[in-house]
Amino acid sequence: MRSQAEDRRLFTVEGRAVSVQLKRSARRSVGLKINQNGLVVTVPTRFPLTELDGILHRKASWIISRLDAIAECQPTSPLAGDSQIEWLGEARSLALGFKRASVEADALHLTATVDEAIPQALEKLMRREARSFLAERLALWADRLDLQYSAFKLSSAGTRWGSCTAHGVIRLNWRLMQAPLGVLDYVVIHELCHLVELNHSPRFWDLVSNACPDWKQKREWLKHNGSRYFAW
Ligand SMILES: [Zn+2]
Secondary structure, three states: OOOOOEEEEEEEEOOEEEEEEEEEEOOOOOEEEEEOOEEEEEEEOOOOHHHHHHHHHHOHHHHHHHHHHHHHHOOOOOOOOOOEEEEOOEEEEEEOOOOOOEEOOOEEEOOOOOHHHHHHHHHHHHHHHHHHHHHHHHHHHHHHHOOOOOEEEEEOOOOOOEEEOOOOEEEEEHHHHHOOHHHHHHHHHHHHHOOOOOOOOHHHHHHHHHHOOOHHHHHHHHHHHHHHHHOO
């Protein structure tokens, strides 16, 4: 049997990040297949990947509807040893059975040894990293915007990314560690601006806009992509 070069990358299909398992083969045409792990695309050996965007775009409605149909059939924890998870917007694979959990360049090393233990182990790692990383981003933006918050807390609220109380306590969801840095920063900025305006008035959005001119795109991005960060 011919060996196939294989890798996984993220593509944007109708505004949604789709993880694609890429296979090269001697075949002449591009093949698309959806299985439990997501979209599998087989391309001819010398196929230029720049053309893949166009193909995925043309097949977008089929891809999205099939992915949604499969997602509905998934058991409650969609994570397995060969799953991928996003870390600051980049796909990382999961590697099981480590003594100490860590974030590596290509993989998240987890202490879990069986698939069923992945969500808990992943949450533990993500919370640990979020505690310091989100605190850093918050301190950095508070400094840039010359704003002072009284405390930072990690939150695990249902589907909320962050909150800010009248006493200046800012909470940020640990699941944000999955989002691209620009999106994560938008949430940080959003909550910091609530220190000045504890509402969503035009004045509030002016403040946000000064610090993050493309906040609308970031907010839209979260609306369309955010739910998958809560899916496990
Ligand atoms: Zn708000």
